[in-house]
Amino acid sequence: MDEFDSEVRHESPLEKRPNAEKVRVIACGAIAREVLAIRAANGLDHIDLVCLPAIWHAHPQKITPGVEQAIAEARAAGYGRIFVGYADCGTGGLLDRLCEREGVERIAGPHCYSFFTGNDAFAEKDDDVTAFFLTDFLARQFRSFVIEPLGLDRHPDLKDMYFGNYTRLVYLSQIEDEALQEKAREAAAYLGLEYEYRHTGYGDLTAELLRAR
Structure with a gap:
């Protein structure tokens, strides 16, 4: 934690x-x-x-x-x-x-993905409807805040049910950190999603x- x-x-x-x-x-x-x-x-x-x-x-x-x-x-x-x-x-x-x-x-804004991106810029992105977002926090805490709460560690077959309609994992980074980028890439691979990186800063x-x- x-x-x-x-x-x-x-x-x-x-x-x-x-x-x-x-x-x-x-x-x-x-x-x-x-x-x-x-x-x-x-x-x-x-x-x-x-x-x-x-x-x-x-x-x-x-x-x-x-x-x-x-x-x-x-x-x-x-x-x-x-x-x-x-x-x-x-x-x-x-x-x-x-x-x-x-x-x-x-x-x-509606959520942190929006205000980190910039609310106006986020509202204009109409191709993100099938994107699953990570921030720096979620890249660090992917297991604690995604895998374990959804029970994926116990029931990996649930991944398709939760993430079957997603096509990409989009990592919105606040700081440029290669270690966090690697964690985000690992999360994308775990979910079977394409990986996309966007550095937003604090938006x-x-x-x-x-x-x-």
Whole structure:
């Protein structure tokens, strides 16, 4: 498991700064590395990051209640601004309704594949309907977040049922790392899919965090 996966994590760069001057970012653990990298690269030391379990993507019904609780905790702690580091992420609009009710913003887009690509660019790709996507996080955690939750380690015959309609595995990389590319190629071979590599960097995530002031 990745260090950001299994539980809620708190990471505060400036403990002495009053919470009222900080922005509490409540993010999916699957993008924790990226949020921290963007924060460091852009001097966003006012951002105080809390990560919720990345595995909730396999159980999206947990995301909205978890974010709601995290918002309540941030308000109780006196944070002056709260930003939700999730796209819709399979909540079917429930997260948007929560954000509207609570008066907070979230990352624009339907999922991380879109905002890493850039939401406008992703919307224009009409040939990705049969693509299965990986990010850096999923390349690292393919076994823990794909193979084991789907039971493929115990029932490999299920691969055709889950992935029979896919033609390609598209690896959207945030950093250029040959070791991660090799992991992604191995994942494509395991699923019997063609492999495609696209380096996206952090896409729209940088701009979204820059406006979380």
